[in-house]
Amino acid sequence: MSATLAADALLARRQQAGEQVLPLTSGEIGLPVLPALRERLAAAADLGAYGPVAGSTALRTAAAGYWGRRGRATDPDLVVAGPGSKSLLYALLLAIGGDVVIPVPGWVSYAAHARLAGVRPITVPTAPGEGGVPDPDRLREAVTLARAAGHDPRAVVVTVPDNPTGTVAGPGTLRRFAAAVRDLDLIVVSDEIYGDLVYDAARPAVSPAVLAPERTVVTTGLTKSLALGGWRTGVARLPDSPAGRELTTRLISVASQIWSSPPAPVQAAAAYAFDEPPQVTARIAHSRALHEVVVRAVAARFAATGAELTPIRATCYLYPDFAPLRERLERRHGVGDGDALTRLLLDRYGVGVLPGSAFGEPAGSLRIRVATSRLYGDTAERRERALTASDPLRLPWVRASLDRIEEVLTQVTAPPG
Amino acid sequence: MSATLAADALLARRQQAGEQVLPLTSGEIGLPVLPALRERLAAAADLGAYGPVAGSTALRTAAAGYWGRRGRATDPDLVVAGPGSKSLLYALLLAIGGDVVIPVPGWVSYAAHARLAGVRPITVPTAPGEGGVPDPDRLREAVTLARAAGHDPRAVVVTVPDNPTGTVAGPGTLRRFAAAVRDLDLIVVSDEIYGDLVYDAARPAVSPAVLAPERTVVTTGLTKSLALGGWRTGVARLPDSPAGRELTTRLISVASQIWSSPPAPVQAAAAYAFDEPPQVTARIAHSRALHEVVVRAVAARFAATGAELTPIRATCYLYPDFAPLRERLERRHGVGDGDALTRLLLDRYGVGVLPGSAFGEPAGSLRIRVATSRLYGDTAERRERALTASDPLRLPWVRASLDRIEEVLTQVTAPPG
Structure with missing residues (x-):
């Protein structure tokens, strides 16, 4: 549990x-649901059909715009929505396969996801004040050791900004991290659910998707920024690379078997939210x-x-x-x-x-x-x-x-x- | 996919x-969404919080009443709601563990669920006109053989009424099936998503939950009866037995890691639907x-x-x-x-x-x-x-x-x- x-x-x-x-x-x-979002959900109550597994075009386009406004141009076809970013994080482990590196301390569900998916969680500590990102040198050591022992680490999860520490890994750490994952050929799963909750606008979080765009999957949702946990909508942004497109197909395949599609009325309201009106x-x-x-x-x-x-x-x-x-x-x-x-x-x-x-x-x-x-x-x-x-x-x-x-x-x- | x-x-x-x-x-x-359901969803648009993992008390009580009116008294604490019965069927495999017997022909997702959950699907044919329920004699053979080969079948999935055949296994088959699963000590996962779509009211489907109540989990939802696939709400009814209560706990634990809770606004409307007003x-x-x-x-x-x-x-x-x-x-x-x-x-x-x-x-x-x-x-x-x-x-x-x-x-x- x-x-x-x-x-x-x-x-x-x-x-x-x-x-x-x-x-x-x-x-x-x-916090209360923003009235404009309540209205969008109510207006979408006649949507009873599944729609696409990856989410509606409106939602995927809105999420692509959200990332685009943060300096990361995004192809809506590389966006996959799900019933919460938790579900997406779990499905990504299944879609990627192999073992997974997770940060310590790290969110309670990463290790549980690995166990449920039948993959080995390899824990790597984070440095003080650099929460959510496994220390790059210790990451190199741990992955090298794991591979020598016959294990198969293929992905590493990071949390930027971080739960539980409330810190945000700095650009220096992330640059060293990006070099390490490239050398180690790891896929990065970057949980950015707190991305809009960095206090100082002059020092926003740096996403690994900027530093290692070819291998980074980003997930986010509306649970934290708009207090909509109960609405269950998250989105994933897959890398624009041949491997990223292949992973997108596999993720959609897993999604089709586990949840079919995100709740349709909620998708309509979520699309409005990701469009970020004033x-x-x-x-x-x-x-x-x-x-x-x-x-x-x-x-x-x-x-x-x-x-x-x-x-x-x-x-x-x-x-x-x-x-x-x-x-x-x-x-x-x-x-x-x-x-x-x-x-x-x-x-x-x-x-x-x-x-x-x-x-x-x-x-x-x-x-x-x-x-x-x-x-x-x-x-x-x-x-x-x-x-x-x-x-x-x-x-x-x-x-x-x-x-x-x-x-x-x-x-x-x-x-x- | x-x-x-x-x-x-x-x-x-x-x-x-x-x-x-x-x-x-x-x-x-x-088919279109029933206006009364649209209204309930719209009225619940202010529900932004997760609520209980297993679903709201209102939804679980309504689902218990739904089964109660069909001759199966149900404890709401043994009801678990999820984002679709598909998600529940998958999570049940993880919660039960071991290998799983599935009927052939059988719904496209059962075998896929087994593969994703890392369990072995053991296929058993159904008899003509008795779709969805593995032939009891062949079930005995297959499980005995599988166990002799070192495999660990613990559950069997049935579909009553059946997809893809549109047939409904008869009481005779189900009685022999119930005897077999008891002898074999298997948990039955009975997918009854089409339960309200039997044409002849004088010959309703017989649930294995009536014949083997101590070991049968039933799942259903509103996708088929009310055309609400896009709303993503399903419910599971766990057996009222010590093993059933333990399985309920494990299922809720899996649910907490994969989807947290069913979408809250939809739960409110689903509770209304399971109450079955005229x-x-x-x-x-x-x-x-x-x-x-x-x-x-x-x-x-x-x-x-x-x-x-x-x-x-x-x-x-x-x-x-x-x-x-x-x-x-x-x-x-x-x-x-x-x-x-x-x-x-x-x-x-x-x-x-x-x-x-x-x-x-x-x-x-x-x-x-x-x-x-x-x-x-x-x-x-x-x-x-x-x-x-x-x-x-x-x-x-x-x-x-x-x-x-x-x-x-x-x-x-x-x-x-």
């Missing part, structure tokens, strides 16, 4: 049982600004405890490392790793987070992932207000959550005395 | 190029009547050529066997199997059908599958009129298609002269 969805279900049950909980588990954005762009800008201010406020509270924290540049996540407080946590709470810390936070304080182990961290790691998007409010009206507030931190419910986080962290990390 | 979707895409391209085509390939129903029931009854009258008219034209045809009791398919005309087809057209016959029909006459090989028929078989739902009209207005016509066969466009079928078949099967 997806660790995020499982933790979320557990928290929901405790909340329904009347407990006070602070849900920092799931990265579900939870109100869509404005909504994403407001969401991004909200994420930034709340993540930074929460991060400041974690940093104040003495936990290590790399500066966050995107998403609504932070990934503190409590290693500097190891002795104290061990002595006061018998907590020796992220799993135990997660249990302590949940059982004693009703605070839900995810342990680093869910992201592949080794035993003994004291990292946890904290998602802040559920702090915007527990009703649609409050979330709407958070989105439009000039200073969301002054909203009483946001304030109360921040105070509660501070209080819990102070209690958990207080020196023995 | 799914043979149906591939053939459909090919026909669509020829049609766009201005060719006159007669599409008898796809079983996509193509207008939904009436729409399904009208569709069923339309299927019956058109299938029978087409079947009569095939039967008139001398092709063998089992009486059709459900769906919008017929599955004629041209074996009695083998010599004639060989001599006049050099056609020796269903693939060649399919190519002849497409290339010379623009008539699209599927060869029996797509359904697992052995080399040399002269069977083809003919789907008749595309004959209702090539515009929404015509299809709407077909649905409400007192005698659809008198509509000029239906008449013209029937005449064209007769003309083509006469030319193809005329004795040499």
Whole structure:
């Protein structure tokens, strides 16, 4: 079971049982659906037919335009839509075949996808502040070793910007990474679902599709930028190369057997979103600004405890490392790793987070992932207000959550005395 | 690539190029979306959140009621919804593990699912007129042999009513089948997507879930009964047994990694449909009547050529066997199997059908599958009129298609002269 969805279900049950909980588990954005998108979906409710496996021409053309406006000209015939980028990431593993390299820490589903697809996940650590991209030198070592051992790594997954760390791998790392994948002849699967949630417009994420265009598949969707996880629409951009066209055919073939086509009414609304009319762009800008201010406020509270924290540049996540407080946590709470810390936070304080182990961290790691998007409010009206507030931190419910986080962290990390 | 979707895409391209085509390939129903369902979807357009992996409580409760009204009391906690029953069938193979027995002829995707899931498909023929259910004696033989050879069959897929044959396995066959799967300790995956499309209400399909309730998983959806393929919603009913509950957990776990949840707005409309208010029931009854009258008219034209045809009791398919005309087809057209016959029909006459090989028929078989739902009209207005016509066969466009079928078949099967 997806660790995020499982933790979320557990928290929901405790909340329904009347407990006070602070849900920092799931990265579900939870903001209201933009009215213009609601209208497009409603207007498309008469679409009952499957349509093309790869998605409608309108949706594929809109997605191609989306990438084109980001400096990557895209042939709509090399776009494949699916019921979420999660489904596409899974289907890509089946279509590519062989084993797959995944970053550690990395999103909970990459390793699970590999296991379900019957391929071997080869884990490679990322460097601090360069989350989501396997360290290029260690990637070379790991792939060389794996091949020497008779394994068959053909792809490497990256997350730019990164979940769980909220960092964005820099151009230097990506250039070294691109050289490595070229030397190693690996296909890059670049999960860019957080691509529009980089706070500083002057320093956007660099896609491997720019540096290794002949071998990079990009996936994205509307789950994060427009809070449309429940609509289940993602898109993949395949490389414009003979190998890329062949992979497109194989991906469509897998898609035809697993999901037939993305939901048709949703495709119509998604096409509108990927066209990026001004109100869509404005909504994403407001969401991004909200994420930034709340993540930074929460991060400041974690940093104040003495936990290590790399500066966050995107998403609504932070990934503190409590290693500097190891002795104290061990002595006061018998907590020796992220799993135990997660249990302590949940059982004693009703605070839900995810342990680093869910992201592949080794035993003994004291990292946890904290998602802040559920702090915007527990009703649609409050979330709407958070989105439009000039200073969301002054909203009483946001304030109360921040105070509660501070209080819990102070209690958990207080020196023995 | 799914043979149906591939053939459909090919026909669509020829049609766009201005060719006159007669599409008898796809079983996509193509009838308009019921207005009440359109309204429900539109009203649910504000649902942007994932919701539970297994589907909303409303949808699972409605599906449980749907089965309950058919004599099978169902616990909503044993219902899992997904983006189409195709996705559920695939995920079930992953959740069950081991190898899988599939019927021959059988739906194009079962064998493909097995291959994608990395499990061995073990094919077992069905008896004439008992389509979709592997012949019980041959099932016993095949599973015993497979186990002796070190394979691990754990599940068997059945289709009741059947695609491609349009037949419905009788109670006698199903009783012997139930005894066999119990002796062999197999899980039954019963694909009942055509369950509401049995023409004779006095002789409904018997589900294996009635005869082997402890080990039968049932899947269905709205794709066929309400022509909602493009909405992508299916439901699975798991057995109410310890093993069934364990399998439910595993299925939800697989679902959480492959698709997260079914599309939320569609779930709301699907819940309404599975509740079966009178207008939904009436729409399904009208569709069923339309299927019956058109299938029978087409079947009569095939039967008139001398092709063998089992009486059709459900769906919008017929599955004629041209074996009695083998010599004639060989001599006049050099056609020796269903693939060649399919190519002849497409290339010379623009008539699209599927060869029996797509359904697992052995080399040399002269069977083809003919789907008749595309004959209702090539515009929404015509299809709407077909649905409400007192005698659809008198509509000029239906008449013209029937005449064209007769003309083509006469030319193809005329004795040499």
